[in-house]
Amino acid sequence: GRDYALAFAARGASVVVNDLGVDTAGGGRSSAAADKVVQEIRAKGGKAVANYDSVEDGEKLIQTALDSFGRIGVILRDRSFPRTSDLDWDLIHRIHLRGSFMVTRAAWNHMRKQKFGRIIMTASAAGIYGNFGQANYSSAKLGLLGLANSLAVEGQKHNIHCNTIAPVAGSRLTETVMPPDLVASLKPEYVSPLVVWLCHEQCQENGGLFEVGAGWIAKLRWERTQGSIVRQKNKPMTPEAVRDQWDKICDFTNSVKPSNVQESMGFVINVLSRVEDGEAGANLTA
Amino acid sequence: GRDYALAFAARGASVVVNDLGVDTAGGGRSSAAADKVVQEIRAKGGKAVANYDSVEDGEKLIQTALDSFGRIGVILRDRSFPRTSDLDWDLIHRIHLRGSFMVTRAAWNHMRKQKFGRIIMTASAAGIYGNFGQANYSSAKLGLLGLANSLAVEGQKHNIHCNTIAPVAGSRLTETVMPPDLVASLKPEYVSPLVVWLCHEQCQENGGLFEVGAGWIAKLRWERTQGSIVRQKNKPMTPEAVRDQWDKICDFTNSVKPSNVQESMGFVINVLSRVEDGEAGANLTA
Ligand SMILES: NC(=O)c1ccc[n+]([C@@H]2O[C@H](COP(=O)([O-])OP(=O)(O)OC[C@H]3O[C@@H](n4cnc5c(N)ncnc54)[C@H](O)[C@@H]3O)[C@@H](O)[C@H]2O)c1
Ligand SMILES: NC(=O)c1ccc[n+]([C@@H]2O[C@H](COP(=O)([O-])OP(=O)(O)OC[C@H]3O[C@@H](n4cnc5c(N)ncnc54)[C@H](O)[C@@H]3O)[C@@H](O)[C@H]2O)c1
Numbered sequence: 001g002r003d004y005a006l007a008f009a010a011r012g013a014s015v016v017v018n019d020l021g022v023d024t025a026g027g028g029r030s031s032a033a034a035d036k037v038v039q040e041i042r043a044k045g046g047k048a049v050a051n052y053d054s055v056e057d058g059e060k061l062i063q064t065a066l067d068s069f070g071r072i073g074v075i076l077r078d079r080s081f082p083r084t085s086d087l088d089w090d091l092i093h094r095i096h097l098r099g100s101f102m103v104t105r106a107a108w109n110h111m112r113k114q115k116f117g118r119i120i121m122t123a124s125a126a127g128i129y130g131n132f133g134q135a136n137y138s139s140a141k142l143g144l145l146g147l148a149n150s151l152a153v154e155g156q157k158h159n160i161h162c163n164t165i166a167p168v169a170g171s172r173l174t175e176t177v178m179p180p181d182l183v184a185s186l187k188p189e190y191v192s193p194l195v196v197w198l199c200h201e202q203c204q205e206n207g208g209l210f211e212v213g214a215g216w217i218a219k220l221r222w223e224r225t226q227g228s229i230v231r232q233k234n235k236p237m238t239p240e241a242v243r244d245q246w247d248k249i250c251d252f253t254n255s256v257k258p259s260n261v262q263e264s265m266g267f268v269i270n271v272l273s274r275v276e277d278g279e280a281g282a283n284l285t286a
Numbered sequence: 287g288r289d290y291a292l293a294f295a296a297r298g299a300s301v302v303v304n305d306l307g308v309d310t311a312g313g314g315r316s317s318a319a320a321d322k323v324v325q326e327i328r329a330k331g332g333k334a335v336a337n338y339d340s341v342e343d344g345e346k347l348i349q350t351a352l353d354s355f356g357r358i359g360v361i362l363r364d365r366s367f368p369r370t371s372d373l374d375w376d377l378i379h380r381i382h383l384r385g386s387f388m389v390t391r392a393a394w395n396h397m398r399k400q401k402f403g404r405i406i407m408t409a410s411a412a413g414i415y416g417n418f419g420q421a422n423y424s425s426a427k428l429g430l431l432g433l434a435n436s437l438a439v440e441g442q443k444h445n446i447h448c449n450t451i452a453p454v455a456g457s458r459l460t461e462t463v464m465p466p467d468l469v470a471s472l473k474p475e476y477v478s479p480l481v482v483w484l485c486h487e488q489c490q491e492n493g494g495l496f497e498v499g500a501g502w503i504a505k506l507r508w509e510r511t512q513g514s515i516v517r518q519k520n521k522p523m524t525p526e527a528v529r530d531q532w533d534k535i536c537d538f539t540n541s542v543k544p545s546n547v548q549e550s551m552g553f554v555i556n557v558l559s560r561v562e563d564g565e566a567g568a569n570l571t572a
Contacts, residue, residue: 007525011525089384089387090384093379093383093384093429097379097425097429098375098376098379101375101421101422101425125547125550125551126436126547127432127435128435128508128547128550129435129508129544129545129546129547129549129550130432130434130435130436130437130438130439130493130546130547131435131436131439131547132436132439132440133436133440134436135387135433135436135437135440136387138432138433138435138436139383139387139429139430139432139433139436140429140432141432142428142429142431142432142433142435143379143383143425143426143428143429143432144425145428145432146413146416146424146425146426146427146428146429146431147421147424147425147428148416149413149414149415149416149417149424149428150412150416150417150418150419150420150421150424150425151416151421152416153416153417153418154418154419154421168551168554182555185558186554186555186558189522189523190517190523193516193523193524193525193527193528194525194528196525196528197525197528197529197532200525200529202529203529205532205536207416208536210535211510211513211550211554213554213557214517214554214555214557214558214561215515215516215517215523215557215561215566216513216514216515216516216517216553216554216557217513217514217516217528217531217535218510218511218512218513218514218535219510219511219513219535219536219538220508220509220510220511221508221509221538222414222415222506222507222508222509223506223507223508223509223541223543224497224504224505224506225504225505225506226504227497227502227503227504227505228502228503228504229500229501229502230479230501230502230503231476231500231501231502236475237475237476237479237501238479239293239297239479239480239482239483239486241479242479242480242482242483242503243483243486243488243489245503246483246491249496249503249504249505250491250494250505252505252507252543255509257509257538258415259415260415260416261411261412261414261415261416261417263415264411264414264415264497265411265454267502268454268472268497268499268500268502269468269472269500271499271500271501271502272471272472272500275500275501280501
């Protein structure tokens with residue numbers, strides 16, 4: 001978060017630096033973390049105020065922004081939490097996922113009124129691909145993507161855009177898992193320019209997902225197989241038919257890239273009449 | 287859930303039918319829902335016991351299975367909840383996401399001991415693509431995918447497989463949003479054969495995501511652009527460079543299909559030396 005704040009302030013933005021100032025074990029609370037970043041920004045001639053509430057108190061955070069600057073521009077959903085065991089499910093979910101929801105909801109109507117908003121959710125490759133020992137974290141992180149997907153749909157017509165990034169950068173979080181030279185090389189400054197661009201009024205990207213790190217940026221989307229109709233008219237559908245069609249179900253040749261829920265739903269409904277017309281894939285092999 | 291239970295019982299499985307028996311508004315509690323399904327199964331000569339605990343009491347549910355049948359085979363993660371406003375975040379997240387975690391965690395060590403387990407998470411197209419008015423639901427549903435992704439990684443070597451489905455079927459849940467003829471035509475029996483196959487010991491699929499409905503089944507995966515290196519050696523990375531490279535960042539020509547977090551991480555780390563070698567994409571256009 002520190003680096004995003006500095007990057008935005010350098011571009012003339014007024015920044016609310018929100019940090020609870022917990023230690024890496026999730027305990028303690030201090031205003032030092034946020035204050036330090038505010039001082040850095042002000043020393044460079046930028047505008048910033050600190051806020052020490054937890055993201056769970058979304059309203060208070062947004063009120064700080066309104067009191068100080070009169071408007072809401074961009075919300076940075078960038079909160080880490082120390083690595084935890086599966087037992088720490090609730091803490092991870094409360095901070096990463098519920099906290100992001102609280103802050104975003106508190107800001108939404110202000111953004112609507114302004115007819116401008118940019119929201120960045122910080123997911124993780126751990127959620128996208130799965131990772132050993134990170135069930136709680138990867139779940140919360142992909143939950144953020146699900147949230148972002150729906151916010152993108154709802155926000156579009158109000159010029160509220162919501163994108164998601166999966167960053168890799170050296171930080172207090174990653175220094176526990178990465179060798180020191182990598183922590184030093186993978187600078188947060190190689191992530192924040194993407195965040196700044198995604199928040200620009202000229203950027204029309206909405207509902208995107210990006211992997212970013214080391215100065216490289218790539219976009220992700222869903223790819224779906226053509227799949228197979230394994231049911232035949234007036235016959236029960238069986239697990240054996242599914243098994244027999246498995247290669248076809250999983251074959252990504254001529255894959256499609258569905259982009260919304262209507263497209264997905266429309267396709268399924270269309271299958272009903274295709275089965276009536278005897279188009280079952282099972283016919284071809286059975 | 288009813289239809290999965292019937293499909294499994296018909297194949298000789300011993301089934302624990304877990305249902306809290308809430309009304310569509312999430313209130314009330316009755317044993318009738320689970321009992322009815324158990325009776326249906328027994329009437330057909332199948333083996334089933336009922337359990338009325340909430341999925342949040344994962345241990346109790348698993349204990350019922352152990353007490354009755356002595357082992358854990360498959361967990362069906364199939365719990366719906368009535369459509370809610372965004373304010374109902376906690377309820378949706380508690381039941382769909384936290385409940386699934388609780389049940390899965392309670393079963394995990396039993397599955398490990400048996401060297402066999404099959405877990406199915408029920409996500410939704412709303413989470414995959416985003417949907418209007420479903421921010422809470424789509425977030426919980428994609429959270430399940432994140433959970434499944436990590437469980438697939440951890441379970442592989444223990445023969446515990448975890449797959450995710452995004453179904454479309456007529457049910458109490460969808461009859462509030464679909465016309466009656468669609469609710470009648472999109473039968474749950476056109477979904478459950480996939481679940482049965484994914485739970486079979488011969489099925490080697492793990493960490494997959496499937497859209498399924500009407501008798502059609504397709505598989506999804508992540509597709510990623512080659513992306514662009516927007517940083518040049520010894521120069522600061524700028525939002526302008528990101529903007530200038532945007533088309534390249536979003537160009538899916540020659541896309542890649544990364545399949546795990548190591549691959550993703552390895553790629554990012556590799557970028558560090560590619561920048562040192564002057565390979566920045568920005569060089570090509572600047
Ligand atoms: N660094 C990476 O490689 C990486 C990879 C994937 C995802 N992420 C995500 O990026 C984000 C930033 O992580 P980071 O690496 O900079 O970690 P970090 O630990 O350096 O920074 C996180 C900050 O959030 C603050 N915080 C914790 N709980 C809070 C609360 N309730 N309210 C307000 N502030 C709170 C902490 O005090 C800390 O200053 C996190 O969401 C993390 O999950 C990082
Ligand atoms: N039907 C669809 O088209 C569709 C689409 C996408 C996802 N889904 C998902 O599929 C699953 C099944 O949905 P459905 O359409 O069959 O809905 P449904 O409402 O017919 O069935 C859900 C059952 O879960 C029970 N339940 C609720 N809370 C519980 C708790 N705490 N513990 C135990 N049981 C509980 C309910 O009593 C109900 O019997 C849900 O997870 C839903 O989100 C369904």
